[in-house]
Amino acid sequence: MSHLSPEIRARCEELLALYPHPRSALIPICHVAQEQDGWLTPEAIAEVAELVGVTPAEVLGTAGFYDMLHTEPVGRYLVAICTNIACLLRGAEELLAHAEERLGIGVGDTTPDGLFTLEDAECLADCGRAPCLQVNHRFFGNLDPAAFDQLVEDLRAGRLDGEVPPHGTLIRVRRAGGLRVDPARVAAERRAMAERVAAEEAASGQGGKEDGR
Amino acid sequence: MTVTEAPRIVTSRMGYEDSHTLARFLATGGYEGLRKALQMSPAEVAAEVDAASLLGRGGAGFPAGRKWSMLRKGPLPYLVVNGDESEPATFKDHLLIERDPHQLIEGVVIAAYALQVAQAFIYIRGEFALGLERVQEALNEAYEHGAVGEDIFGSGFSLDIVVHPGAGAYICGEETALLESLEGKRGFPRIKPPYFPAAIGLYGQPTVVNNVETVSNLPWIIRQGAAAFTALGGGRSAGTRLFALAGHVRRPGVYELEMVKTTFRDLIYDPSLGGGIPEDRALKAFIPGGVSAPWLGPEHLDTPLGQDEVAALDTMLGSGSVVVMDETTCAVRAAWRITKFFHRESCGQCTPCREGGGWLEKVLRRIEDGAGREEDLDLLMDVCDNIAPGVSWPPAQTTICVLGPSIPSSIASGIRMFRDEFLQHLKEGGCPHG
Numbered sequence: 001m002s003h004l005s006p007e008i009r010a011r012c013e014e015l016l017a018l019y020p021h022p023r024s025a026l027i028p029i030c031h032v033a034q035e036q037d038g039w040l041t042p043e044a045i046a047e048v049a050e051l052v053g054v055t056p057a058e059v060l061g062t063a064g065f066y067d068m069l070h071t072e073p074v075g076r077y078l079v080a081i082c083t084n085i086a087c088l089l090r091g092a093e094e095l096l097a098h099a100e101e102r103l104g105i106g107v108g109d110t111t112p113d114g115l116f117t118l119e120d121a122e123c124l125a126d127c128g129r130a131p132c133l134q135v136n137h138r139f140f141g142n143l144d145p146a147a148f149d150q151l152v153e154d155l156r157a158g159r160l161d162g163e164v165p166p167h168g169t170l171i172r173v174r175r176a177g178g179l180r181v182d183p184a185r186v187a188a189e190r191r192a193m194a195e196r197v198a199a200e201e202a203a204s205g206q207g208g209k210e211d212g213r
Numbered sequence: 214m215t216v217t218e219a220p221r222i223v224t225s226r227m228g229y230e231d232s233h234t235l236a237r238f239l240a241t242g243g244y245e246g247l248r249k250a251l252q253m254s255p256a257e258v259a260a261e262v263d264a265a266s267l268l269g270r271g272g273a274g275f276p277a278g279r280k281w282s283m284l285r286k287g288p289l290p291y292l293v294v295n296g297d298e299s300e301p302a303t304f305k306d307h308l309l310i311e312r313d314p315h316q317l318i319e320g321v322v323i324a325a326y327a328l329q330v331a332q333a334f335i336y337i338r339g340e341f342a343l344g345l346e347r348v349q350e351a352l353n354e355a356y357e358h359g360a361v362g363e364d365i366f367g368s369g370f371s372l373d374i375v376v377h378p379g380a381g382a383y384i385c386g387e388e389t390a391l392l393e394s395l396e397g398k399r400g401f402p403r404i405k406p407p408y409f410p411a412a413i414g415l416y417g418q419p420t421v422v423n424n425v426e427t428v429s430n431l432p433w434i435i436r437q438g439a440a441a442f443t444a445l446g447g448g449r450s451a452g453t454r455l456f457a458l459a460g461h462v463r464r465p466g467v468y469e470l471e472m473v474k475t476t477f478r479d480l481i482y483d484p485s486l487g488g489g490i491p492e493d494r495a496l497k498a499f500i501p502g503g504v505s506a507p508w509l510g511p512e513h514l515d516t517p518l519g520q521d522e523v524a525a526l527d528t529m530l531g532s533g534s535v536v537v538m539d540e541t542t543c544a545v546r547a548a549w550r551i552t553k554f555f556h557r558e559s560c561g562q563c564t565p566c567r568e569g570g571g572w573l574e575k576v577l578r579r580i581e582d583g584a585g586r587e588e589d590l591d592l593l594m595d596v597c598d599n600i601a602p603g604v605s606w607p608p609a610q611t612t613i614c615v616l617g618p619s620i621p622s623s624i625a626s627g628i629r630m631f632r633d634e635f636l637q638h639l640k641e642g643g644c645p646h647g
Contacts, residue, residue, distance in 0.1 A: 018375045019375070020332070020416060021396065021397075021416060023396060023397035023398070024377075024395060024396055024397050025397065026397030026398075027377075027378065027379070027380050027394065027397060028377060028378055030380065031339070031378055031380065052397065061399070062397065062398055062399055063380075065382060065399040065400060065560075066339075066379075066380035066381045066382050066400075067380070067381030067382065068339045068340065068379075068380040068381035069380050069381075083550070084301045084302070084504075084550065084551075084554055085301050085302055085459075085460070085500075085504060085536055085547060085550055085551055085554075086301065086302040086459035086460055086465075086536060088546070088547070088550050089459075089460040089461055089536070089537075089538060089542065089547075090460070090461075122299070122301070122383065122554055122557060122558065123299065123300075123301035123302060123303075123554070124340055125298050125299065125303060125304040125306075125307040125338070125340075125341075126304055126307065127302050127303075127304050127457065127459035127460075127465060127534075128304060128457070128458075128459070128465045128466040128467060129465075130459060130460075130465065134340060136342070137339070137340050137341075137342040138342055138343065139343070170339070170342055170345065170378065171342065171345045171346055171349060171378065172346055173345075173346045173349040173350045173353070174349075175349060175352070175353065175376070176353040176356065176357070177356065179332075179373045179375075180356070180362040180363045180371070180373055181331050181332070181362070181363060181371040181372065181373045183331070183332075186331040186371070190329070190331075193329070
């Protein structure tokens with residue numbers, strides 16, 4: 001019995017078809033699988049492994065390397081506050097301290113109601129609006145304590161549901177259709193091209209170390 | 214010196230709210246560069262880009278044309294676009310990805326045509342949720358429009374593009390780590406040689422990896438010609454470049470400026486750019502090209518924004534991000550935070566980086582907290598010397614990739630420029646900045 005819903009499984013299979021080697025789909029599939037529970041449960045990991053054709057340990061070992069793939073439960077809203085240099089210079093440490101107090105949790109913790117998990121993030125590449133943070137990887141910038149409180153209130157009240165899906169949902173735009181180019185035809189063309197170039201080079205007596213065009 | 218009236222090459226649509234849509238793109242010259250490229254031979258397109266002297270905009274500044282020419286002959290080579298922008302204080306590709314995804318796609322197709330690639334991957338930093346959605350949406354539109362897919366614009370050339378999300382790891386910006394990640398593995402940089410994926414890249418096949426901004430320049434270069442591009446800038450630094458300005462300035466943001474003709478002083482102080490430091494406080498130091506770069510001081514403000522001009526000061530223009538630190542900044546805390554970043558993001562393969570980064574972070578933290586020891590400054594430099602022997606620039610390398618050797622930059626800069634401030638922390642048993 002599949003742990004992933006038929007809809008999520010179908011999307012995983014679409015992803016598999018986009019790559020020359022199935023393992024390349026591992027990370028995109030983990031993102032999609034994470035949508036189901038908000039994190040990668042052991043059941044989800046086993047199913048990803050089966051889809052990609054590797055062992056669950058390989059999926060776990062890969063997922064564990066990446067900050068965005070969670071193998072422990074996280075809250076509905078993952079609040080990641082950047083504290084790297086650009087934000088540090090514009091009040092990030094004060095913002096993080098305020099967030100800890102306001103949410104009543106430390107970095108890495110989740111509120112008892114399961115709503116918020118707090119992270120101390122590395123640079124999120126939104127330094128023009130420092131200090132900044134992400135909620136479920138959606139940006140909010142130019143924050144001070146008052147703006148942070150407002151943000152938390154809006155999230156609690158569901159006023160940002162349209163902008164900020166629950167944690168785990170990353171890309172809401174689905175690819176329209178699979179690959180269009182027939183790889184067998186391209187491979188044949190390329191082989192012919194390579195042979196032609198090699199023949200020309202042999203004819204002109206060059207070693208072929210130079211520019212390949 | 215005044216800011217030059219250079220054309221906007223990659224940010225021409227930023228004034229439009231709907232800059233990311235196909236309708237706006239087509240109304241503003243979109244896909245015309247591609248149509249023109251498809252009238253040329255692949256070799257002619259490659260020659261045009263080579264003639265434009267387009268230096269890679271990712272950080273290393275390697276000429277794009279030369280990178281292309283290294284592509285080995287072989288079946289099915291791949292093109293990979295590096296959109297994993299994670300160098301602290303660098304946020305220019307973020308802008309291009311979210312606000313002009315069609316320009317990026319047009320650039321990808323032009324590059325793919327020149328290289329005769331049948332499949333391209335756009336690897337986008339996982340945290341860019343909106344960017345990922347925007348590029349996927351644009352790609353769906355581009356397929357529909359006939360700009361991607363089978364027989365593009367009736368030219369006979371066919372290409373598939375896949376948008377691939379990263380999952381949160383700075384190291385994946387290193388091109389061989391990015392390829393590992395794209396193969397579904399941990400982002401471990403590959404052992405060199407081979408130095409370039411052009412020899413052995415994705416799935417062991419010849420691969421070109423180009424940065425988002427680099428690729429985004431291609432439609433303009435093809436439309437206007439290489440000569441128009443090299444007419445801008447100076448020396449080896451042709452064209453314009455995006456500068457991400459952050460930290461203590463009134464107007465942080467991304468600015469497209471003509472290279473070499475503009476200086477750090479213009480970028481930081483011009484009212485139309487950074488607008489100066491809040492409350493007119495004094496400049497203490499600035500980081501010229503991402504946190505991997507050694508710092509510069511006020512005496513270097515008139516340095517032109519050019520690759521070789523900045524390299525002459527034993528630092529780098531790198532990723533084009535400039536971090537401004539005013540007189541209220543604690544040099545120890547700044548160096549500590551940057552070092553903490555590198556320690557966290559070390560992939561762990563090489564001992565000098567994995568262990569050294571952690572030691573340096575701890576020593577800097579105890580100095581900042583007032584628990585430093587007299588010998589700590591020597592200790593810091595000694596550990597730095599073990600990671601990058603000589604602590605010079607460009608750094609000597611003891612590791613597989615340049616992450617480790619980048620760690621000493623901020624520490625050595627801090628100690629060299631602000632030794633008294635480090636000593637003050639030791640003497641006073643804490644941070645004088647509070």
